[in-house]
Amino acid sequence: MNKYCGSVRILHWVMMVLFAMIFVIGFVMVEFKDTKPWKLFSLHKSTGVLVFILVLLRIMLRFTTTAPLYPNHFPSINIILAKIVHGLLYIMMLFMPISGYALSNIHGFEVSFYGLTLPTLFPANPEWETYIDDAHSCGAWIFLALLAIHIAGVVFHHVREEDVLSRMT
Template sequence: MQRYTIPAIVLHWLTALLIVSAFALGVTMVDIPGLTPTKLKYYSWHKWLGVTVLGLACLRILWRLTHAAPAYPGNMPGWQQKAAHALHGLLYLLIFAIPLSGYFYSLAAGVPVVYLGVVPLPVFIDADPELKAVLKQVHYAFNMLLLSAIALHLLAALKHHFIDKDGVLKRMLP
């Protein structure tokens, strides 16, 4: 069975780790009451993780455009191949949409994003309380959709490994 390239594997697992970290930090920070120094620090870290995920998503797309993914096993049904392709498309879409929705949510809240506390990112929109409320819901909905898509992705990988025993999961393991 053909494997993914080492850069593709590294980008996959690094992106996954950062997404899990950003999600956990997001859940933690919104539960902190009031506006405390810790909460502000967590918001900054969350944004930095989001910007990093967006950068890695760009690298992943560039890599993928120049390096084809390994073929699916010959005995994998066509509907499963189409479902896998669709799910991967959704995952890619969300790893762009979530950081962008968070970025614009922050801008609509009137809070600029300063990557790593050093690099101010462009401010494309003015503060807008109505847009802020919409973008907050969009950011949340995208995250819930990503959580569901990741769960499905993990379940499919485990099915291929333990039930089908077709090597699909091994293609992406370090």
């Protein structure tokens, strides 16, 4: 069957929904920071940690299951580009939760996972606050740009009637 295995497919779409939630909450909570939306902060962080656990599971599955081969007629440049974008997406899926966790700890805040307090892994450090803050915010935009390229790639193949969507559905 020319598809990713069922668990990889389910994780792909579940994580897409979780990322959409995290992005929307992230931008809204920062925009309305003056109103102290701490519940949104907490939901953003908890869901970010959840996604981190899921991405580790996803990477493990990626190495233990077989990915479907691309059809022979696919130009190798397209395959290389797709693989580069996928690789960068995995890097951003790891970078965003780690930088977010570091950002909270460096600001002197604990991270809780839906009410369960998690250990402080990074020491509070005012000197690093702006760097990590910028890294998390810029990372969010880089991630969004990669997602735009990823979706454009899928649409590109779809309009040329080269079915890639069915590999992940």
